[in-house]
Amino acid sequence: MIKSIHLTRFKRFSDSTFQIHPDGISFLAGGNNSGKSTLLQAIAVWEFCRFLLDVEKGRPSLLPNYHGQGLGLSDDEFSPISVASLKHLWTNLKSQIPGNDGYSLAIECRWLNVAGVEKRLKLALALTNDRLFIKTADTNLEEADALPAVAYLPPFAGISSRENQMSGAERRAMVGRGLAGGIIRNLIHDMFQVNEKERARLKEGRPKIKNSDLTRLRKEDPWEVLQATMAKVFQMQLEVQPFNELYHSYIRVKCVKGTWDGKKFKRHPNFQPRDLMAEGSGFLQWLSVYTLALSPSVQTLLLDEPDAHLHPSLQTLLVDALEEIVVATGKQVLIATHSTEILRWADHSKILEFKGTGARYLKEDGQKISLFIGLGSSYAPKIDPLRQSKVMLIVENESDARLLKAWTDRLGHQWPNGLVIWPWTGGSTQRKQLFLQLQAEVPNLKALSLRDRDDLELEQVDKATLRDKSVSNTEPTLLLRVWRRRHIENYLLWPAAIARAANCTLQEIVDLMAEHALVVPADFTSKDVADAMVDARGKVLALEDLRSLKHVFNVTPIRIAQEMQPAEIADDVKGLIQEIIAMCTPEVA
Structure with a gap:
């Protein structure tokens, strides 16, 4: 090496x-x-x-x-x-x-x-x-x-709809042009072919492969490892179609959905395999990297x-x-x-x-934070504004801040000037470490950290203040907050506001939510709203599923937030916005 x-x-x-x-x-x-x-x-x-x-x-x-x-x-x-x-x-x-x-x-x-x-x-x-x-x-x-x-994989640039069988020179040329996704089927096909030959060799003269040989194969063979990983991570398997260079013009690889119990993959009944290209860019990028990493020639x-x-x-x-x-x-x-x-x-x-x-x-380890906050990192532009305002809002991504700004506007409040938005996906403990490192750079810093509850137990979130009770925090100028509802998108799921944003009927929204086994209660805004509303997979319903609000009605979370009336905005959101405004309000001497 x-x-x-x-x-x-x-x-x-x-x-x-x-x-x-x-x-x-x-x-x-x-x-x-x-x-x-x-x-x-x-x-x-x-x-x-x-x-x-x-x-x-x-x-x-x-x-x-x-x-x-x-x-x-x-x-x-x-x-x-x-x-x-x-x-x-x-x-x-x-x-x-x-x-x-x-x-x-x-x-x-x-x-x-x-x-x-x-x-x-x-x-x-x-x-x-x-x-x-x-x-x-x-x-x-x-x-x-x-x-x-050595093998080099530049940033991913998608895959082609048709992929011919390629020579080594053609593959290197594709990678060099930044088109590594264009050889992914070749890599998968090669891996599959090697596995087929090895299985045939191990089975030769026997009705089936010996258990010891099968165990070793599943542990060491790249194709076997790839399939097990796809099943474990994505609940999916790859299906390589027969290829004969005499009459097939391109390699075909399909995806099959199912479940993985830790040992075996069980295909969903009546599932129709679909071409690899139909999958999301994130999955395809993940697959291209992992497949190349498994190659025994690298x-x-x-x-x-x-x-x-x-x-x-x-x-x-x-x-x-x-x-x-x-x-x-x-x-x-x-x-x-x-x-x-x-x-x-x-x-x-x-x-x-x-x-x-x-x-x-x-x-x-402490040098990592310095790397993140501006010493040669993409966070450098945030440091100078932070030194001036000394107030920051730590969110999981910029879109969360945009939702908060939209709600603030709908409530008739002014979003604080100078508040620095700092995207950070870590949990409250890591955010506390980030705050302490930044505090060394910015004296008198104030910060509010806000993140989704995800799978954190509901009892770990204070009902009145949204305080994260799972982390010990004695920093008086750091507020660690967690949404009580599973995702920030849960606070957008008021059917009337969605219907206005999507320019469709209220019944259409209610019917789609019913597909996700969700009935929105009348007390949607209350802190005492039913557990079904608190634990709903809001992100999935709003964005990620093929039958999500975004895919079916082409409506985005920010559009929904911009259509919500003050009476439709949840008490959790209102309280959180008041806390942000108070943090940014100068103290009167």
């Missing part, structure tokens, strides 16, 4: 060395343009160049004392990453240096072989008349040495923002699933991420923070 990378004149790094953990997961963190993706791209280019030299000029071209010419290729043959032109590989776009032989860009990777001896391979690149030349600049490789097997996996389109819960599940693969196989995974949800739970020693022209692993 790779242990260090030295870059010479590659993009923003003119002369930088990066030390990385040779196994396990490393999280590459830092602000935009800090170099996270650049490092991954450099390794991907190194792998591409190494592969080309090995294939086109043979293993001697990677060994010491090779005196052959460099390998030349045109820009349309360069496929590891997407660049506007080959010149963009060079620092400041300058590929020519006076007095230099032309090979002015270099990428060197170092790793340990099975005997623990450090190996190195430095590849140099030159650009002449829009033609790229590659050669080995320095190495201590021997003929029998194995090289790291030792070092480079993931560029695999969390970009994933719900926070799926982000955590993906990292957990990758950890299981790493533990089982010893793979090395580098993940460039902006996700505070991922970084919050990651061990600090696995976080490689990018600053200036280099990067270093964090030495203590």
